[in-house]
Amino acid sequence: MNRTRIQIAKADIVKHFDGLHDHVLKLKEIRTILTEQRAFWRLAQSTTAEQFITFLKEHAKLREVEFPFPQRPERCYVWGDVPLLSVLLSLKKNLYFSHYTAMRLNGLTEQSPTTIYITDERSSSGNDQRERVKLGQAEIDQAFSRPPRVSHNWVEHTGKKIYLLNGAHTGHLGVVTEPATDEGGQEVPARFTNLERTLIDITVRPVYAGGVFEVAKAFALAKDRVSINRLVAMLRKLDFAYPYHQAIGYYLERAGYKPSQIDLIRRLPIENDFYLMHEMGDTRYVSNWRLAVPDGF
Template identity: 50%
Template sequence: MATRLQLARPRIKGFFDESGTKVFRLKELSQVFDEQREGWKLAHRTSRSEFVKDLCQHGELRILKFAFPFRPETRYVWGDVPLLAVLATLKTRGYFCHYTALVLHGLTEQNPKTIYLNDEQTPKPPPSGEMEQLAIDRAFAGKQRTTTNRVEHGGNTIVILNGMNTGNAGVETRSFDLEGRAVELPVAGAERALIDATVRADYCGGVGEVLKAYELAGALEPGVSINRLAALLKKIGYRYPYHQSIGFYLERSGAFKPELIERFRSKFDFEFDFYLGYRMGKTEYVPRWKLHVPAGF
């Protein structure tokens, strides 16, 4: 004789097929079970674990485990859901950034296998003391720090960053075509993506890939706004003068009008010498932007 759970399978499947939510935490899936069990006429002895097991064996539920070293995450996914849509649920205020944002905006011709999600830190007091040239020189002579909070999954490397708090400045939620379907994703907007790429080129394939992103940005529709980029950079308030690197990329890309670049340049001070990247080895100096760049770049 069929059990009540077996008899309820068509109704349960119909519920999840019609539900707007396809990705669940265990707590959310348990809530569905508690709220619907009477309507599905499940036996009182049916446990949540039995319910989940049956959905996996006879339904379309998949259990995806992400064994991050700092905080492992598990998601319960109904049906065929694009990976980015699943990852978007990992952090409440998280958003896709760096190389992943470049991909989503069409600012790279590469197909990287690393996915970046930023979960910004809580606000912290600004560093004390004045910026000094020696401190800049020392910092950029070394290797750029990279996070170890990453996990391998299905041929991809998934990285969760804890960037400085910006109040998610320049972040937007947009619809993207993923695997033939429209999916809403939180992502660094085009201007924010270019800033992030400039600040952390190692998370975007290196300075050559960042320059390519600026070249492609000139053809975006709607286009990248240099005024919006400058305003966003000032709002974020980096301690280092990244405007010198951004100005160089804008000019070197050849994708933006000279008068717009001059307008950008006029909004900032040029007090220090700066560096396009970390530990670049042999460099050349660009006086106009007071910037050290890789030799031959």
């Protein structure tokens, strides 16, 4: 039987894809490869990108992977065996792992979370230097009496629940690219929030971190590695409307940090009562941080 041109070129095509730096590709990138290599592979001009992809899926190592996120579905093509962490970071430009996933990558949890959090940070709106609105006690009370806002932009994939969060613009503050170990024990390059930024993020959104007990455990596990100076500098840059530093101070005290470290947080103004989390039910009041925490916590 006569072999088609694409069958004759298969070995060269496989060699080309094997040699690519990134084995997670978008449709646009595959189209570009086909355009640039068509003459060298002697493929017919009538061979479309869709036909090319179908051939590679049926006769080589290409897989199509879909993530039907409600806000915007994502699709990519994976060549060979690529760790899920690498696939997820390749879905869009400048994504990074955050919250519970960053806790795991930073060694801040003893759990093996089945939920993965990726943040897609909004670009600068041009008016990021606007003055922060000052909230009064009544506004804080009202906001924290309600349930926390939780994203519905998630999908199930290979037994994992994957959230793609729409993050506020921070200029990727505290985001690092470092080798990380995936759940299969394979080392992969990953983008994720560093120790200090992760502790801040999970204080702000304990619902994305396994709850306040897991957040408290993270502060305890970070004790010998975290820089409170760096953490305070980040807090100043993030300039939250709510006084999350009061919650952070409480977590530090609860985990037995040095008084000199806790004092760095105490220097920040404490002007209102605050809450460790939303919609707590029975609470107790920690007067030195002006903080309501769950009863028994």
